Amino acid sequence: MRPVDRFDVIIVGAGISGMYMLYRMRQLGLSTRVIEMASDVGGTWYWNRYPGARCDTDTMEYSYSFNEELQQEWEWPERYPTQPEILGYLNHVADRFELRPDISFNTRVEAAAFDEIDNQWRLSTDDGAELSARFLIMATGCISEPNIPAIAGMETFSGSMYHTARWPREGLELSGKRVAVIGTGSSAVQTIPVIARQAAHLTVFQRSAQWSVPAHNRPVDPEMVAEIKADYAGFRARNRLQPAGQLSHIPSNDVAAMSVGEEERARILEERWQLGGFPFFGAFNDVLTDAESNRAVADFVRVKIRNIVKDPRVADMLTPDYTINCKRPVLDSGYFETFNRSNVQLVDINATPIEAITPSGLRSSEADYELDVIVFATGFDAMTGALLKIDIRGRGGLSLREKWAAGPVNYLGLQVPGFPNLFTITGPGSPSVLTNMMVAIEQHVEWLSDCIEFMFEHDHARIEASEEAQDAWVAHVNEVVNRSLRLSCNSWYLGANIPGKPRVYMPLPGFPEYVEKCDEVAAMGYAGFVLS
Ligand code: FAD
Ligand code: N01
Numbered sequence: 462m463r464p465v466d467r468f469d470v471i472i473v474g475a476g477i478s479g480m481y482m483l484y485r486m487r488q489l490g491l492s493t494r495v496i497e498m499a500s501d502v503g504g505t506w507y508w509n510r511y512p513g514a515r516c517d518t519d520t521m522e523y524s525y526s527f528n529e530e531l532q533q534e535w536e537w538p539e540r541y542p543t544q545p546e547i548l549g550y551l552n553h554v555a556d557r558f559e560l561r562p563d564i565s566f567n568t569r570v571e572a573a574a575f576d577e578i579d580n581q582w583r584l585s586t587d588d589g590a591e592l593s594a595r596f597l598i599m600a601t602g603c604i605s606e607p608n609i610p611a612i613a614g615m616e617t618f619s620g621s622m623y624h625t626a627r628w629p630r631e632g633l634e635l636s637g638k639r640v641a642v643i644g645t646g647s648s649a650v651q652t653i654p655v656i657a658r659q660a661a662h663l664t665v666f667q668r669s670a671q672w673s674v675p676a677h678n679r680p681v682d683p684e685m686v687a688e689i690k691a692d693y694a695g696f697r698a699r700n701r702l703q704p705a706g707q708l709s710h711i712p713s714n715d716v717a718a719m720s721v722g723e724e725e726r727a728r729i730l731e732e733r734w735q736l737g738g739f740p741f742f743g744a745f746n747d748v749l750t751d752a753e754s755n756r757a758v759a760d761f762v763r764v765k766i767r768n769i770v771k772d773p774r775v776a777d778m779l780t781p782d783y784t785i786n787c788k789r790p791v792l793d794s795g796y797f798e799t800f801n802r803s804n805v806q807l808v809d810i811n812a813t814p815i816e817a818i819t820p821s822g823l824r825s826s827e828a829d830y831e832l833d834v835i836v837f838a839t840g841f842d843a844m845t846g847a848l849l850k851i852d853i854r855g856r857g858g859l860s861l862r863e864k865w866a867a868g869p870v871n872y873l874g875l876q877v878p879g880f881p882n883l884f885t886i887t888g889p890g891s892p893s894v895l896t897n898m899m900v901a902i903e904q905h906v907e908w909l910s911d912c913i914e915f916m917f918e919h920d921h922a923r924i925e926a927s928e929e930a931q932d933a934w935v936a937h938v939n940e941v942v943n944r945s946l947r948l949s950c951n952s953w954y955l956g957a958n959i960p961g962k963p964r965v966y967m968p969l970p971g972f973p974e975y976v977e978k979c980d981e982v983a984a985m986g987y988a989g990f991v992l993s
Contacts, residue, residue, distance in 0.1 A: 476504015606846030677737025706900030713743030718754030868965030930989030
């Protein structure tokens with residue numbers, strides 16, 4: 462039998478969260494090991510290599526803020542960095558802070574069980590290793606477990622099939638190929654215009670039309686960069702006070718849509734449309750709370766789609782019929798324009814469902830499509846998928862899969878009663894994917910580092926959220942969500958994209974108040990947790 466490697470802290474995942482968590486644990490002088498199933502660091506930016514993949518958070522905000530030299534020295538070329546640029550940055554961080562020696566790559570955590578006798582988490586991995594640690598930090602990512610729909614006949618296809626999050630590292634030659642993209646979420650909207658330019662023919666299979674707004678990517682303005690860098694810390698601090706932890710320089714307009722006249726409303730929307738990116742969704746303060754305001758903003762985008770797409774029948778198919786900003790907002794660079802190309806066809810799979818994948822392509826209820834490549838841009842089993850793939854057992858053998866059978870429950874989005882010393886970074890029940898993730902990740906990592914330091918300083922062996930704290934927190938999340946229009950559409954926030962997944966709104970709309978609550982809990986000696 463191989464000996465058990467024992468650590469103070471084990472972190473699962475070496476994306477942005479796991480890397481920073483490791484850095485902080487080292488600063489505390491704790492023995493720490495990161496387990497990562499990929500062959501290198503980067504997480505999201507390691508896996509998502511599809512053509513056109515890039516960030517849609519403004520570049521000066523999607524980077525670590527914990528090291529002043531790093532943020533001063535790093536140069537981003539464009540408003541939204543590309544996947545290779547972000548991966549290059551994360552590799553630089555790994556090199557600069559010499560993180561790799563404490564990371565086991567190509568290793569998947571399969572199971573984790575809490576040993577109540579010595580307060581240790583015992584982990585087993587796919588290479589047969591056994592490890593244990595006092596604290597277990599799940600940095601497994603919210604958008605990391607790909608969703609590949611089960612379609613009859615998949616195994617018979619003679620061409621090649623790829624999920625956007627499992628794109629081949631060596632790239633893919635698409636010129637002259639007949640390509641299908643299934644799905645029209647953020648990944649699809651980014652890749653469709655690029656694939657359309659490369660492939661001989663592209664067929665897009667759409668289940669839900671997409672409210673997409675122009676990204677308006679462009680080279681960064683050196684003057685703006687100099688201004689931000691003159692007080693980068695201040696810029697970050699101001700962003701952390703914004704509702705989505707970003708864009709303090711283009712803040713949301715704190716005005717209700719229907720409180721201004723039609724002309725003024727159109728002017729504000731047009732101004733933000735021209736600005737591009739997420740500021741469009743901050744045009745008014747009640748887009749997600751007032752149905753009439755929501756309709757006014759949606760009508761504005763409907764007209765835009767109709768003006769861009771030449772074929773009115775295709776424009777109709779591309780126009781969503783649900784609440785705008787209810788699914789995750791999407792930014793594009795020429796998405797709607799792509800459907801004016803003669804080599805691009807749109808298929809509405811609600812009207813003509815996909816029946817099977819065949820040896821030569823795909824068959825819908827109405828037609829056969831001859832294909833060389835099928836791209837699944839079908840998203841992820843978000844927020845809980847990667848966690849529940851691991852067999853996690855807490856006190857008394859309690860299984861997390863059972864505990865969360867009706868949907869995730871926890872306290873502060875950080876800890877689940879019954880699972881002492883185990884924490885999730887950007888877990889369900891926290892603002893997480895509703896914010897700039899860099900901000901959400903840094904806030905969680907810093908709170909957790911302080912908590913773990915406190916535990917060691919005070920010689921506490923165990924920390925566990927109470928059931929009462931969990932129940933009150935879950936009620937709070939539901940109450941906030943119920944005040945909005947967020948339940949009015951099918952979204953991955955709700956698990957609606959995964960057949961059989963409980964319909965529970967997972968993230969908490971509530972930044973930056975959430976941060977105050979976390980700080981308050983810590984200041985009160987970790988109120989709501991039992992320390993022993
Ligand atoms: P991840 O980057 O997902 O890393 C998790 C890691 O855990 C992965 O490397 C995975 O391999 C590993 N792992 C999981 N399970 C196991 C296991 N059992 N054993 C071992 N290793 C495991 N957010 C924004 O704020 N702005 C954006 O513009 C933005 N763009 C995005 C674009 C794409 C294409 C995607 C998919 C997401 C985007 N996001 C964006 C969200 C993005 O996921 C986060 O910003 C951030 O990268 C998450 O980092 P993380 O370290 O928490 O998780
Ligand atoms: O995934 P998605 P994604 N048959 O779930 C459809 C981040 N991200 O990879 O809407 C047919 O959004 C599904 O249809 P529906 C960002 O947070 C960021 O695009 O469920 N179709 C949808 O159209 C984002 O939200 C960036 O009805 C099926 C699509 O596939 C998150 O990652 C870039 C189907 C999936 O869209 C996920 O984005 C990329 C089925 N069985 C990603 N199942 C940027 O920052 C699903 N679909 C730029």
